[in-house]
Amino acid sequence: MAPILETKNLTMDFGGLRAVDNINFQVNEGEIVALIGPNGAGKTTFFNCITGVYKPTGGDIYIAPEGEKTERINGLKPNVVTEKGLARTFQNIRLFQNMTVLENVMIGRHCRLSAGLLGAIFRTKATVAEEKKVVDDSYEILEEIGLTDYANEFAKNLPYGAQRRLEIARAMATDPFLLLLDEPAAGMNPQETKELDEMILHIRKNNKISILLIEHDMSLVMSVSEKIFVVDYGKLIAEGTPDEIKKNPEVIKAYLGDETDA
Amino acid sequence: MDLSYFFELFLGGMTRGSIYALIALGYTMVYGIIKLINFAHGEIYMIGAFTALIISSVLGFTGMNSILILVISGVLAIFFSAAYGATMEKIAYKPLRQAPRLSALISAIGMSMFLQNYVLLAQTPDFLPFPALIPDFKFLKPIEKILSSTQLVILVTTAVVMILLTILIKFTRTGKAMRATSQDAKMAQLLGININRVITITFIIGSATAAIGGVLISSHTGQLNYYIGFIAGIKAFVAAVLGGIGSIPGAVLGSFVLGWTESFGTGYVSSDYEDVFAFIFLLIILIFRPSGILGRSQNDKV
Amino acid sequence: MSNLMKYFSLKEIKKSLVMTLWFMILTFPIMVIKVNTIENTVIWRWGYLAVIAVGSFILSTLWRYMMERKSLQAGNESKISLQQKLRELGEKNPRLKRGALAAVIVLVVAYPFATSMYQTGIMTTALMYVVLGLGLNIVVGLGGLLHLGYAAFYAVGAYTYALLHVHFGIGFWVSLPIGAGLATILGILIAIPVLRLRGDYLAIVTLGFGEIVRIILENWNDFSFGPSGIANIPRPTLFGIHFKLQQASVFIYFIMVALVVFTIFIVRRLENSRMGRAWIAMREDEIASQSMGINITKTKVMTFAIGAFWAGMIGVVFAAKTTFINPASFTLWESVIILCIVVIGGMGSIFGVVVGAGILILLPEYLRAFSQYRMLLFGAILVLMMVFRPGGIVTNVRKVYRIDKDKTGEAE
Numbered sequence: 001m002a003p004i005l006e007t008k009n010l011t012m013d014f015g016g017l018r019a020v021d022n023i024n025f026q027v028n029e030g031e032i033v034a035l036i037g038p039n040g041a042g043k044t045t046f047f048n049c050i051t052g053v054y055k056p057t058g059g060d061i062y063i064a065p066e067g068e069k070t071e072r073i074n075g076l077k078p079n080v081v082t083e084k085g086l087a088r089t090f091q092n093i094r095l096f097q098n099m100t101v102l103e104n105v106m107i108g109r110h111c112r113l114s115a116g117l118l119g120a121i122f123r124t125k126a127t128v129a130e131e132k133k134v135v136d137d138s139y140e141i142l143e144e145i146g147l148t149d150y151a152n153e154f155a156k157n158l159p160y161g162a163q164r165r166l167e168i169a170r171a172m173a174t175d176p177f178l179l180l181l182d183e184p185a186a187g188m189n190p191q192e193t194k195e196l197d198e199m200i201l202h203i204r205k206n207n208k209i210s211i212l213l214i215e216h217d218m219s220l221v222m223s224v225s226e227k228i229f230v231v232d233y234g235k236l237i238a239e240g241t242p243d244e245i246k247k248n249p250e251v252i253k254a255y256l257g258d259e260t261d262a
Numbered sequence: 263m264d265l266s267y268f269f270e271l272f273l274g275g276m277t278r279g280s281i282y283a284l285i286a287l288g289y290t291m292v293y294g295i296i297k298l299i300n301f302a303h304g305e306i307y308m309i310g311a312f313t314a315l316i317i318s319s320v321l322g323f324t325g326m327n328s329i330l331i332l333v334i335s336g337v338l339a340i341f342f343s344a345a346y347g348a349t350m351e352k353i354a355y356k357p358l359r360q361a362p363r364l365s366a367l368i369s370a371i372g373m374s375m376f377l378q379n380y381v382l383l384a385q386t387p388d389f390l391p392f393p394a395l396i397p398d399f400k401f402l403k404p405i406e407k408i409l410s411s412t413q414l415v416i417l418v419t420t421a422v423v424m425i426l427l428t429i430l431i432k433f434t435r436t437g438k439a440m441r442a443t444s445q446d447a448k449m450a451q452l453l454g455i456n457i458n459r460v461i462t463i464t465f466i467i468g469s470a471t472a473a474i475g476g477v478l479i480s481s482h483t484g485q486l487n488y489y490i491g492f493i494a495g496i497k498a499f500v501a502a503v504l505g506g507i508g509s510i511p512g513a514v515l516g517s518f519v520l521g522w523t524e525s526f527g528t529g530y531v532s533s534d535y536e537d538v539f540a541f542i543f544l545l546i547i548l549i550f551r552p553s554g555i556l557g558r559s560q561n562d563k564v
Numbered sequence: 565m566s567n568l569m570k571y572f573s574l575k576e577i578k579k580s581l582v583m584t585l586w587f588m589i590l591t592f593p594i595m596v597i598k599v600n601t602i603e604n605t606v607i608w609r610w611g612y613l614a615v616i617a618v619g620s621f622i623l624s625t626l627w628r629y630m631m632e633r634k635s636l637q638a639g640n641e642s643k644i645s646l647q648q649k650l651r652e653l654g655e656k657n658p659r660l661k662r663g664a665l666a667a668v669i670v671l672v673v674a675y676p677f678a679t680s681m682y683q684t685g686i687m688t689t690a691l692m693y694v695v696l697g698l699g700l701n702i703v704v705g706l707g708g709l710l711h712l713g714y715a716a717f718y719a720v721g722a723y724t725y726a727l728l729h730v731h732f733g734i735g736f737w738v739s740l741p742i743g744a745g746l747a748t749i750l751g752i753l754i755a756i757p758v759l760r761l762r763g764d765y766l767a768i769v770t771l772g773f774g775e776i777v778r779i780i781l782e783n784w785n786d787f788s789f790g791p792s793g794i795a796n797i798p799r800p801t802l803f804g805i806h807f808k809l810q811q812a813s814v815f816i817y818f819i820m821v822a823l824v825v826f827t828i829f830i831v832r833r834l835e836n837s838r839m840g841r842a843w844i845a846m847r848e849d850e851i852a853s854q855s856m857g858i859n860i861t862k863t864k865v866m867t868f869a870i871g872a873f874w875a876g877m878i879g880v881v882f883a884a885k886t887t888f889i890n891p892a893s894f895t896l897w898e899s900v901i902i903l904c905i906v907v908i909g910g911m912g913s914i915f916g917v918v919v920g921a922g923i924l925i926l927l928p929e930y931l932r933a934f935s936q937y938r939m940l941l942f943g944a945i946l947v948l949m950m951v952f953r954p955g956g957i958v959t960n961v962r963k964v965y966r967i968d969k970d971k972t973g974e975a976e
């Protein structure tokens with residue numbers, strides 16, 4: 001079976017800087033895959049290319065959701081990519097600050113709804129039903145992520161850890177087959193990180209989706225992921241199971257080298 | 263075609279372009295550093311011109327030599343414009359550094375309205391005659407139809423200002439700090455650059471060049487009112503965008519291109535639509551090359 | 565309050581004195597010297613210098629006090645907005661709410677009969693600005709797109725009616741939807757080229773667009789009758805009945821009341837709909853909203869088009885009310901005044917726009933003495949508002965959704 005996400009020689013240049021360098025990469029159905037690497041390695045840029053925020057300068061991106069044909073998605077707009085079933089969170093939290101928590105999640109549902117201008121003005125039956133359903137569905141997602149207490153609070157008033165979880169809830173609301181998380185544990189305390197660990201596993205099980213994770217917290221990475229890709233200076237330097245990666249001399253060098261630089 | 267008419271338009275366009283360039287520098291430098299369109303920049307230019315008019319009139323009554331008057335009122339115009347620029351930054355923009363872009367823009371519009379009406383109320387809504395301070399050069403007599411003394415002074419002054427500014431930015435410590443801040447303000451701060459100081463200096467320099475532009479153009483047209491800053495400001499902004507906002511050579515190039523377009527457009531097409539040329543130009547450039555002639559296209563970091 | 569005392573300490577007074585000196589120097593040439601270039605005399609207005617001195621001393625102290633308060637408040641965001649308070653009050657006492665509503669209705673209906681024609685005219689103008697503000701609020705307040713050419717759409721509505729009347733004898737009621745429709749179409753046309761622009765460029769381009777429309781109206785004599793404008797535009801009729809001047813002004817007043825109610829009704833439904841949420845998400849974070857599946861292109865075009873609709877509609881009413889229009893009514897400053905209403909009232913808030921229009925249009929009318937300072941004050945208020953209260957007088961609150969109790973068991 002084809003991988004649900006595959007990149008072939010994916011490359012992204014910023015002027016003279018090659019942030020992503022010929023990366024070949026796959027995620028299979030139901031997997032939790034981690035992408036790790038030192039700061040500035042190009043992980044976020046890789047996400048941005050896949051989700052349409054940047055247009056890659058070279059290579060191909062293919063998706064093959066369950067039961068559908070393989071499709072090349074290079075250069076599609078981010079909203080189209082999301083409609084096709086890839087959803088992401090942002091490393092530097094980008095919530096809709098002046099909307100309530102529930103509304104943030106409702107925005108995630110946006111692309112799965114159809115109400116238009118006239119429906120909103122005349123409050124047609126279909127629109128009213130759809131609105132009711134979107135509130136219920138969004139609330140259900142908040143329950144799953146454990147944010148119901150904050151439902152009508154402005155996103156900007158949430159504690160940091162809760163904001164990170166809301167990012168995940170909002171992405172979940174788009175009904176993805178692959179969830180891309182950019183450093184979900186950044187800034188969380190050990191207790192929160194542990195809960196996140198369980199939540200990630202739970203999300204996969206409950207929603208039957210695959211997860212691609214960028215993370216610096218190695219204990220989290222090692223405990224949840226089945227496969228790990230390591231990048232350094234934009235290049236893929238290793239891939240394998242957590243155990244293989246732990247022993248890989250290239251990886252150790254990249255990380256230690258990074259530390260001696262710092 | 264009439265060659266002398268062509269040259270007249272050519273040099274006329276270059277004169278306009280020089281003035282736009284002096285104003286556009288302020289836009290582009292401020293934008294480079296704090297990523298804000300300073301809507302009130304045109305007002306700084308107007309205040310410079312007004313100050314020069316007031317001072318030179320007062321001095322004129324004492325019967326002072328006109329060159330001396332020009333120098334004194336020019337220097338004071340530069341001083342006051344720079345002071346207004348720096349004060350404006352402290353009041354209207356500094357408190358909004360962390361605020362959404364929209365807030366800073368609205369604040370800038372408010373500042374522009376305030377300064378315009380301040381001059382209108384404190385002085386007059388009418389046009390005032392600007393004294394002729396620049397002497398007629400004898401050697402320009404044969405070609406005075408094509409190039410007047412004032413125009414020559416404008417062209418030369420602009421060139422000198424540009425050269426000085428280039429030296430400042432390329433070779434001095436302040437210039438280096440400015441360039442570092444415009445590349446990455448956070449990083450510059452970490453490296454020990456005093457961002458607040460850099461921003462203040464940027465406003466001072468931008469305001470000072472605008473004041474020079476204000477004095478020169480008023481000598482050229484011979485009149486001014488509280489509203490001259492607005493249209494000139496918008497056009498200079500167009501010039502800055504045309505050249506690639508944030509780029510200083512771009513601002514100069516864009517200004518000349520705009521000056522010529524207007525000059526030839528009004529000369530050969532129609533003078534009714536003088537102000538429309540700039541806007542249409544702006545639309546076209548933003549649609550087809552949003553980064554401007556010399557600007558680099560940029561991905562917003564996500 | 566106790567820390568207010570600290571501003572009377574020597575150190576603080578010294579700070580204020582330094583600022584005072586600075587502003588005295590800064591404003592010296594423009595405030596003190598006035599040259600009469602015809603008689604060649606100079607007037608020295610030393611009195612103004614004293615005003616500046618006293619004023620800047622007080623204001624600089626106040627400024628520092630406000631700044632400190634702002635930084636203290638930055639931590640706790642739990643300010644409750646006026647709108648929220650009113651809403652809660654209404655929920656607690658439904659009778660009070662109904663009573664207040666009834667009082668408003670009586671006041672609105674009685675107003676033109678209880679006051680003069682002049683007063684009615686002013687109130688009609690204020691109501692027109694309420695609708696204009698609500699329209700622009702969709703673009704700026706909800707969509708977060710700084711639009712400085714809004715008056716152009718207003719002009720389209722006004723000229724639509726005037727020209728339809730001159731050339732085809734078409735009346736007010738037919739022109740009303742046509743004007744609104746044409747403005748909408750123009751809104752879409754202008755939105756398309758500017759879509760790719762970032763916020764600040766958008767402001768300049770829309771400003772340029774507004775100026776282009778005005779310059780065309782001024783110079784294209786065959787089409788728009790140039791600067792002299794179009795006169796003798798008929799006032800609205802009712803089923804073919806023509807009113808006398810007095811009655812007509814009352815009639816237009818009620819038309820405006822109806823249009824305000826209509827606008828509020830529609831805007832309220834839109835802002836809490838799927839589309840309205842997309843507008844706000846776009847305002848909050850364009851990239852994130854796009855990554856959540858919102859089609860930014862479509863959303864932007866929508867805000868421009870719907871915003872333009874109201875301006876076009878009010879343009880038609882304006883032409884009918886004044887019976888004379890010329891390009892001078894549609895300058896950039898018209899757009900800026902409407903922007904002030906939105907910003908000062910409270911971006912994104914319907915109630916805020918109503919309050920904003922009331923303050924900005926009615927106050928200068930009644931305080932004639934300071935009407936010449938109007939634009940000066942508006943400018944200052946815009947800056948102060950952004951610095952100290954960016955949410956406006958009435959900070960917007962979002963809809964509170966209630967979840968079925970039996971479904972979740974823990975809804976509030």
Ligand SMILES: Nc1ncnc2c1ncn2[C@@H]1O[C@H](COP(=O)(O)OP(=O)(O)OP(=O)(O)O)[C@@H](O)[C@H]1O
Binds near residue numbers: 041044
């Ligand atoms: N829009 C952009 N323009 C120019 N350079 C960029 C841009 N985005 C990223 N880069 C550069 O690309 C490189 C990779 O950055 P990226 O953010 O992808 O790293 P990362 O692996 O996510 O690092 P971190 O772990 O710190 O998040 C960096 O050198 C960065 O400066």
Ligand SMILES: [Mg+2]
Binds near residue numbers: 045
């Ligand atoms: Mg990253």
